[in-house]
Amino acid sequence: MPATHPSQLGMIVYGPANAGNAGRPLAAVHGMERALPGLRLDWRISDEGKPIPLPQRDAWVADGQTDEPGLPLLCNGDESYPVTISGWEKSSASSPGGQPQFEIHVSLPLATPGIAAIAADVLEAIAEGARAFWGHATPFNAGVEISRQTRHPVRKPGVPPRGLPTLNLPEELRLPEIPQRLGWMNYWSEAAAQAIGFPDSARDSELLSRSRRTATGGWVVQLTEAPLDLDNPAHLAALMRAYERFPEIGGRSTP
Structure with a gap:
């Protein structure tokens, strides 16, 4: 379930199509x-919006793959501190390179103590588990504005907010490894990092000071120390610098 409230931190990772396999x-x-x-994500949500325990969670998820590939909404059953995860297939027609994808969405409270370290750990865990190409963790408000960078003259006309660059629709990207946008915390697989030219020791010293390598050779890259807030001029400037540094993101450069 995507983040839907300013109090939430949303995460999304994009990986290869799942093909009905519950493993990833x-x-x-x-x-x-x-x-x-x-944390135990062994609850589901009823039609009335109430948590229902899942004593055989893994089997329930695996059984669901026979009906429709994806990850049904799971939660921690705590309405005062809601944490959710869900996922679904994305068709080839709306995915980069014409290749279907599987995307996973996570939501957790932004006010969690030590949120920066927790967000980095969770983003890495879900991305590596899903064998994702790329992903991000971004506070809801900033995520909404960043999503408005994606524009198309006919299908999604308009101008991005705050002078941010225009990003192409996902299906217009030539490779699934190319990130479609930036966020506060960014996960780039080894292939994604290579596609955008990260890292470059001469140009990326600031980003590298807030980055770490993952077990599979990917990277978790944090744009700002505090959660991204585009009302903060320093945060907006950091986001703009990152887009300037990586023109491949959002399909803004040609090979």
Whole structure:
């Protein structure tokens, strides 16, 4: 379930199509639980919006793959501190390079103590578990504005907010490894990092000071120390610098 409120931090990762295999969705769930000690995502939401326990969670997720590939909405069952994860297939017609994808969405409270370290751990865990190409973790308000950077003369006309660059629709990107946009925390697989030219020791010293390498050779790259707030001029400037540094993001350059 995507983040839907300013109090939430939203995460999205994009990986290869799932093809009805529960292995990668469950790996993302298990990784998220390891990244947040004490977290158990073994509840679902009823039609009335109430949490229902899932004593056989993994089997329930696996059984669901026979009906429709994806990850049904799971939560922690705590309405005072809601954490959710879900995922679904994205068709080839709306995906980069004409290749279908599987996307996973996570939401957790932005006010969580130590949110920067937690966000980095959770983003890495779900991305590596899903074998994602790229992903990001971004506060809801900033995420809404960044999503408005994606424009098309006919299908999505308009001007991006705050002078941010225009980004192409996902299906206009030539490769699935190319990130479609930036966020506060960014996960770039090894292939994604190569596609955008990261890292460059001469140009990326500031970003590298807030980055770490993952076990699979990918990167978790944090744009700002505090959660991204585009009302903060320093944060907006950091986002603009990152877009200037990586013109491949959003399909703004040609090979």
